[in-house]
Amino acid sequence: xxxxxxxxxxxxxxxxxxxxxxxxxxxxxxxxxxxxxxxxxxxxxxxxxxxxxxxxxxxxxxxxxxxxxxxxxxxxxxxxxxxxxxxxxxxxxxxxxxxxxxxxxxxxxxxxxxxxxxxxxxxxxxxxxxxxxxxxxxxxxxxxxxxxxxxxxxxxxxxxxxxxxxxxxxxxxxxxxxxxxxxxxxxxxxxxxxxxxxxxxxxxxxxxxxxxxxxxxxxxxxxxxxxxxxxxxxxxxxxxxxxxxxxxxxxxxxxxxxxxxxxxxxxxxxxxxxxxxxxxxxxxxxxxxxxxxxxxxxxxxxxxxxxxxxxxxxxxxxxxxxxxxxxxxxxxxxxxxxxxxxxxxxxxxxxxxxxxxxxxxxxxxxxxxxxxxxxxxxxxxxxxxxxxxxxxxxxxxxxxxxxxxxxxxxxxxxxxxxxxxxxxxxxxxxxxxxxxxxxxxxxxxxxxx
Numbered sequence: 001x002x003x004x005x006x007x008x009x010x011x012x013x014x015x016x017x018x019x020x021x022x023x024x025x026x027x028x029x030x031x032x033x034x035x036x037x038x039x040x041x042x043x044x045x046x047x048x049x050x051x052x053x054x055x056x057x058x059x060x061x062x063x064x065x066x067x068x069x070x071x072x073x074x075x076x077x078x079x080x081x082x083x084x085x086x087x088x089x090x091x092x093x094x095x096x097x098x099x100x101x102x103x104x105x106x107x108x109x110x111x112x113x114x115x116x117x118x119x120x121x122x123x124x125x126x127x128x129x130x131x132x133x134x135x136x137x138x139x140x141x142x143x144x145x146x147x148x149x150x151x152x153x154x155x156x157x158x159x160x161x162x163x164x165x166x167x168x169x170x171x172x173x174x175x176x177x178x179x180x181x182x183x184x185x186x187x188x189x190x191x192x193x194x195x196x197x198x199x200x201x202x203x204x205x206x207x208x209x210x211x212x213x214x215x216x217x218x219x220x221x222x223x224x225x226x227x228x229x230x231x232x233x234x235x236x237x238x239x240x241x242x243x244x245x246x247x248x249x250x251x252x253x254x255x256x257x258x259x260x261x262x263x264x265x266x267x268x269x270x271x272x273x274x275x276x277x278x279x280x281x282x283x284x285x286x287x288x289x290x291x292x293x294x295x296x297x298x299x300x301x302x303x304x305x306x307x308x309x310x311x312x313x314x315x316x317x318x319x320x321x322x323x324x325x326x327x328x329x330x331x332x333x334x335x336x337x338x339x340x341x342x343x344x345x346x347x348x349x350x351x352x353x354x355x356x357x358x359x360x361x362x363x364x365x366x367x368x369x370x371x372x373x374x375x376x377x378x379x380x381x382x383x384x385x386x387x388x389x390x391x392x393x394x395x396x397x398x399x400x401x402x403x404x405x406x407x408x409x410x411x412x413x414x415x416x417x418x419x420x421x422x423x424x425x426x427x428x429x430x431x432x433x434x435x436x437x438x439x440x441x442x443x444x445x446x447x448x449x
Contacts, residue, residue: 073109226250257287
C-alpha cells in the first residue's frame with residue numbers, strides 16, 4: 001500500500017485504534033505493531049523529502065502558528081461543506097489561510113471539532129461506533145490536515161480515506177434510529193421515545209444517495225480531457241491561477257496556441273509567476289510563430305531565474321536559426337560547463353553541429369539526448385532527419401516511429417518543422433514507407449503505421 005500511496009502511513013494508528021475499539025489493547029499487542037511503525041516512518045520521511053524537493057511543503061499558513069492552526073479548522077469546515085453538498089468540485093482549490101478566529105469557516109470548524117470530540121467521548125462509554133468513526137477520521141486525516149503545511153491547503157483526495165470514518169458515524173446513527181423505531185412498533189410494547197425528525201433519516205439518506213448517483217457520472221465527465229477538467233475548475237473559482245496554468249498546458253498539447261497564451265497570461269495575472277509557469281508563454285508564442293515575444297519572455301524569465309534551462313534553449317535555438325553559430329557555441333560552452341548532462345543542452349549542441357554541416361556529430365548528440373529524455377519528439381525527429389540524410393532510411397523510419405508513440409495531442413512546433421524536413425527527405429529518396437509515416441505523424445494522436 002505504501003508503494004502505491006503514502007497515506008497508508010496511517011495504518012499503524014488505525015491498527016491501534018481497532019485494538020482499543022475491540023477492548024483488546026495491551027502493551028504486548030501494541031509492541032507487535034513495531035514493524036508497521038518502522039516502515040511507516042521510513043515512507044513518511046521519503047514522502048516529506050519528495051514533497052519538500054518539489055516545493056510542496058511551505059511555511060506556516062497565515063505566517064504564524066496561531067493562524068496556521070485556525071487554517072486547519074477552516075479546512076475542516078470546508079471538507080464538511082463538500083461532503084454534505086458535493087456539487088461544485090475542483091481538482092485544485094485555492095482556499096486562503098485563516099485571517100482571524102472569527103471567520104465563519106473557522107468558527108464552524110471549531111464547532112465541528114468540539115462536536116466530534118464530545119461524540120467520540122460519549123460513544124466510548126456506549127456503542128463505540130461513533131468513537132471508531134471520529135478517531136478513524138482524525139488519524140487518517142492528520143498527515144494532510146495542514147498540520148504539516150503543504151502548498152495545497154485542501155484537496156478532495158485528502159479525504160477519500162478519512163471520509164470512511166464520517167460515514168461510519170452516520171451509519172451508526174442510522175442503525176440506532178432503525179433499531180429504536182423498530183422496537184417502538186412491536187405489539188405490546190410502548191413506543192420508544194423518538195427524537196423529532198428521526199423518522200426522516202431513511203428518506204434523507206435515500207435522497208443523498210440518489211443525488212450522488214446523479215452527480216457522480218457528471219463529475220466523471222469533467223475528467224474527459226485536460227481542457228474540460230480545468231475549464232470546469234474555473235467554475236468553482238474563476239480566479240484560480242493553477243487552473244489557468246493547467247488549462248494553458250492542455251491547450252498547448254492540443255495545438256490551440258492563442259487560447260494557451262490567453263490562459264497563461266491569466267495564470268500570471270492571478271499570481272502564478274514561477275519560471276516553469278511563465279514558460280508556457282514562450283511555448284504559446286512559439287506556436288504562434290512570434291519569435292520576438294518568445295525571445296523577450298525567455299530573457300525576462302532568465303533575468304529572475306538564470307538557472308532555468310528551457311529559457312536558455314530558446315535563446316540557443318534562435319541563435320542557431322539566425323546563423324549566429326559562434327555566439328551560440330560560446331553560450332553553449334558556458335552553459336554546458338555547469339549543466340553537463342542536461343538533455344536539452346545536448347540536443348542544442350546537435351542542432352549547432354547540424355547547422356555547421358557536421359551530420360555525424362549532430363546525430364551523436366541527438367542520440368545521447370534521446371537516451372536521457374526519450375519523450376522529446378523534436379529530438380527524435382531531428383535524429384530521423386539526420387539518419388535519412390546519411391542514407392540510413394530504415395533506422396530513420398524506426399526512430400521517427402518513436403515520436404509517433406509519445407502521448408499527446410498534436411506535435412509541438414519544433415517537431416512539426418522537423419516533420420516537414422523528413423517529408424522532403426522522403427520525397428528525395430523515393431521511400432513510400434517514410435512518406436506514409438510522415439503522413440501518419442501529421443495527424444493528431446497519431447499511432448505507428
